[in-house]
Amino acid sequence: MNTQEIDQIVARVQAGDRDAFGELVFAVRKELRIFLSAHASSIDMVEEVLQSTLVTAYEIIDRYEHRGTFIPWLKGIARNLLLKELHARSRYVSAEDDVLERIIVGAALESTKANDRELEYVERLRRCLERLPDEARKLIQQRYYGGMAVKDMARLLNKTETSVAVALFRVRETLREAMMKEATP
Amino acid sequence: MNDQDFILLIEQYLDGSISAAGRRALSDTVQADPERRRLFEGQARQHVRLHAQTSRVDFTESQRVAVMVMDVAEKEHPSHFIDTLKNQTVRERLNAIARGLRAPRGSGPNRYARFALLRLFGPATLSLVLNLAVILLLIFLTKPEVLFPDHTDYGPIVDLAPPMPGLQTPDGPPESPAVKPPDATVAGPGGGADSGLKTTIPRSPWDDSMPGAPTESGTLTPVAGLALPEPLTPVALLAPFAGSAPGFRNLPESLAGRTPEGRRKAIAASDGNLHTERAVITALDWLRSHQQDDGSWAGQEPAAMTGLALLAFLAHGELPASPEFGPAVRKGLDYLLNHQDAAGVFSKNVYAHAIATYAVAEAATLTHHMGLHDAMERAVVPIVAGQQRDGSYDYNYAQDVRFDTSVTGWQIQALKAAKLAGCSNPSLGPALDRCVRFLKTEAFAGDGSGFVYTGSPGAQPASGATWTMTGVGTLSLQLLDQAHAPQTRAGLKALDDITFAWPSVAGGKPRVYGDYYVTQAKFQQNNKSVWHAWNQRLQQVLLAQQKSDGHWEGGDYDQGSHVYTTTLCTLMLEVYYRYLPTYGVATNVLTTASSGSDDVGVRVH
Secondary structure, eight states, rough: OHHHHHHHHHHHHHHOOHHHHHHHHHHHHHHHHHHHHTTTHHHHHHHHHHHHHHHHHHHHHGGGGOOHHHHHHHHHHHHHHHHHHHHHHHHHHTTTTOHHHHHHHHHHHHGGGGHHHHOOOEEEEEEEHOOOHHHHHHHHHHIISOOOOOOHHHHHHSSSSSHHHHHHHHHHHHHHHHHHHOOOO | OOOOOOOOHHHHHHHTTOOOOHHHHHHHHHHOOOOHHHHHHHHOOOOOOOOOHOOOHHHHHHHHHHHHHHHHHHHOOTTHHHHHHHHOOHHHHHHHHHHHHHSOOTSSSHHHHHHHHHHHHHHHHHHHHHHHHHHHHHHHHHHHHHHHHSOOOOOOHHHHOOOTOOOOOOTOOOOOOOGSTTTTTTOTTSTHHHHOOOBBBOOOSOOOOOOBBBBEEEEEEEOOOOOOOOOOOOHHHHHGGGOOOOOOOOOOOOGGGSHHHEEEEEHTTOOOOHHHHHHHHHHHHHHHHBBBBTTOOSSSHHHHHHHHHOOOOOOOTOOTTTTTHHHHHHHHHHHHHHHHOSSSOOSSSSHHHHHHHHHHHHHHEEEEEEHHHHHHHHHHHHHTOOOTSSSSOOOGGOSSEEHHHHHHHHHHHHHHHHTTOOOOOTHHHHHHHHHHIIIIIIBBBBSSOOSEEEEEEEEEESEEEEBBHHHHHHHHHHHHTTTTTTTHHHHHHHHHTTOOOOOSSTTTTOOOOHHHHHHHHHHHHHHHHHHHHHHHHHHHHHHHHHHHOOOOOOOOOOOOOSSSHHHHHHHTTTHHSSOOSOOOOOOOOOOSSSOSSGBBOOOOO
């Protein structure tokens, strides 16, 4: 869907067409989710900030002017909410004795300082995923697209949990290295 | 730890299935080894990105999300509705209302239509109501008997008035006529059937056979030596409805999450989210649509099912005056009050009586409704009287044969709720003290491994703890302000390695009874990492297992109607705001005889 088509839907929402908001959510949800994944510390955080972004956008949608910039406008809202959430989370985990979450939240907060690079990474990840060997891609599909836990995957593939975990670990590392390599001029 | 174990722990951490011990091991290794820390960090970040890249977005789901988003926005900020109304012509507005009224109840268009209608007709309705109130007041002041010819409602109007000096019935002591419920059966404290004492009380407080009953012309017959009550004052008329208006007043600290604002904050603070809230709302919708015509919910013990359903609504801050679920709450409370006998008993089943008391006491706290308060006071009497000398309870409130920690747990929840409601029964405090003593010295197994199901009153079993009863005992002690007691800490330690689960084996029953207690106990423990691990699984499992119409099914002890399983699952998803963790944090787990997770009958996944 191009920017003009999105603006047309936004105009319908602004005129009070409530069904149009469903179409708008459909149009932007995936892109917004990928955008948030560049900096969020967990899947839950992505989903929560995504919902908050949509709520905020709906509340102030009358302020949007039709210039073909709805998605950047939405990302602006999402970024602010995500930063707020990360800072809140960072304060919370530092008061708690949760080493693992502290590490991840710290890394996520750090990544916001290099915003453009991280956004470029998620874009590259999409391309790298397409180039994955079939077996590895299948593994990723089962884990993420299928939403399977490692225990269930092991049962399905008739392998041990450890071997499935190691395979997934390697695929993620391969993807990370490929993303970096693509980044090198 | 070798590399493979490290990698497996990362994977388990990412899918939320890591155990408390695994989490500790992973924390230790990433702190000790910078390279492992880098790998862990990279894997976790990549996990989030991959999830987003591969996520599915379908149109129907997007529509549902959109409706939910609009609901949230409009509930909290109706200004959007107002803006929309301003921008619409009259014709567009009427069309939108017509469309909305045909839309499913609770959907965005439906809410919009109701809001628009309220805006259109609200002022006229208010004026009509005010005029009606003035007319009723005038009638009441001049001829009160027109308004109260046959009082069968909550009945507290004269019940709460001080006894009339000299009011005597020919056969007995001073008695307030309206205290008698409709066609109730007076039963002894043993629960009715066993006492052998049964007396039918006439429906009308002004029974025709009573001296002083109104004649057909509506006037009262003077009776020698009988002082008649004076006409009710307007204050007495309004009193039964005090507090039923929307809004909460003077809530105890632990119930601060029941208000919309409190709920929002509590959800954010305790890792709830819009998904859990959506599941709760859908479940409440299902409960509302499965309420019986008489206000009860179906099951072998309707009083228990009704109590549980009411607790689910009340946990969400739904009161009799709430716009959406208020009528269901009011009907449910009416059902319970209409089925309370003169001895204060809701059901001969001690579980059912305690659960109904629990619900009525919570409703009394939240609404300050005098009728509910009165019903709660009367319901507490048989519970206090039915306690055994050692502080425990048994089936049928039997004495000196056995103790039953499960039965005791529900009585404790009811008594604690009554205490929060300001129960004036002087025996309540000592009864709760005895409960604490019982939990610490009898229900708690001698080997320190947790709490047992049953035993002989006065004797502490050496062993035999189960995870379910450990949940009951631990939460009960937390509710009784014993969060720092060694037994509470040992209970929490025993529950450490349990994860929330739903049997995948055909025929296996989800253990929702135990999970109801353990969820609350872990929440009240107020330990971030423990709660995070439990809550993550809780959400994954309950959200996945909820049926599309909002109910859950198949839980242990379900009575066939799904109400039991649905209410307990709903209460688990309402844990974030139901009782805020104000009972104290259990820290520095003491060493007890329980040295590991294997010495207690807990399930480990």
